[in-house]
Amino acid sequence: MARIISIVNQKGGTGKSACTANLAVGLAQKNMKVLIVDADPQSDVSAGFGYRDCDESNETLTALMDTVMKDEDIPSDCYIRHQAEGIDIICSNIGLAGTEVQLVNAMSREYVLKQILYGIKDQYDAIIIDCMPSLGMITINALAASDEVLIPVEASYLSIKGLQQLLKTIGKVRKQINPKLQVGGILFTMVDAHTNDARNNMELLRNVYGGQIHIFDNYIPFSVRMKEAVREGQSIFSYDPKGKATEAYRRVTEEVLKDAI
Template identity: 55%
Template structure:
């Protein structure tokens, strides 16, 4: 099985949308999938139909606290199920407080890994939606993961922060998780009507493409994709014949191809 962290310290890159639609795409391909919300904003939970994540009684915070305090976690405790075939663990604002508390915890970088290692035999894929930061919870996700998928918006400022993220992934690889690899860079919110987006995409392929896989198909800009979060459903349900669904279908196929080669 594979654990994939979907990460970018810049917000608004389509990170949560990618995590949800890739996960459901893998489930549609017959895979058992768990999505883990590791973002205090709870955006993934909202995208999966949880209207008020801050009102939830049980989230990834409770699970990680049990790991920290060495308490038993019951089978499927805290795991919810979405009608499109994926399991998920939600998060909410309490995760921000846990991030601060982790500073005082022994082996603080390995808390999420300890939990995921105990349940990963139940799944083919676990996808982690990371915070838009490089804090301790994101480091936990990188330590737990086999791969990192990096969504990058096809715009100037988001690409400027890409080098810092790659450096952080390199440090985690060297010091904490020697099996960690970059699965690839996914270009998102690409406006096909403008030469500017095309130039940004070409620049990323030129600068990073020699050393890092760039996914073949990008995710185009689409209002329909933004509307899926309010529906609590994937793009496959909301706009199955649209250009964004086509993009995520292509991404799913590339990830499955990688599974045959490496996982």
């Protein structure tokens, strides 16, 4: 049965989609069967693997959630794309923003995504959900379906400042909807370790949260190659196999496996 991980931060620009994509490929390289669920209407993780036609496609998470809300059978397998680097993906499109609105009046609105994953989770070792940069109903659905949350954080003061609200939301979901939900860890991303600001902010977060939440020992360095990989529709593992960011994701993958809940 799959370990379900949501990659969440309500602040944009934290490297969330890159984290989703590269953690998934890192786990796949450890002989795990991995599914990505793109739960962000911006569909960055879908586009990052070369799926640039999602806004014109009916085979997306948007259509799947609409099917569940209509109480129809879920043909999940038809919506799963098989990517060349050994992972599967359910793509997103801009229509998911409308689904967010529809969920407000839906029956069992917090559990729509969980119903979709229920029928396929036994086919995978890990399911990784790329959440939108908000704490709306789609993100609540992801948290309701997940075993744990991984929080990518830029090493900046404003990113750290926004953590408090996110952790409160996770706590509410754990108390009211999903008692098994855990915070798997906080991962620093896009770090320029040569600057005092980045080092000071990393130290600040460790001092404030290190005693209560796991903070990854490794961090993801800032890398122009990461942006190039997205443009080419590849993970960093494929695009720059020996690069610093690639090695960092290998180490983070090892930590995720080591710290499995």
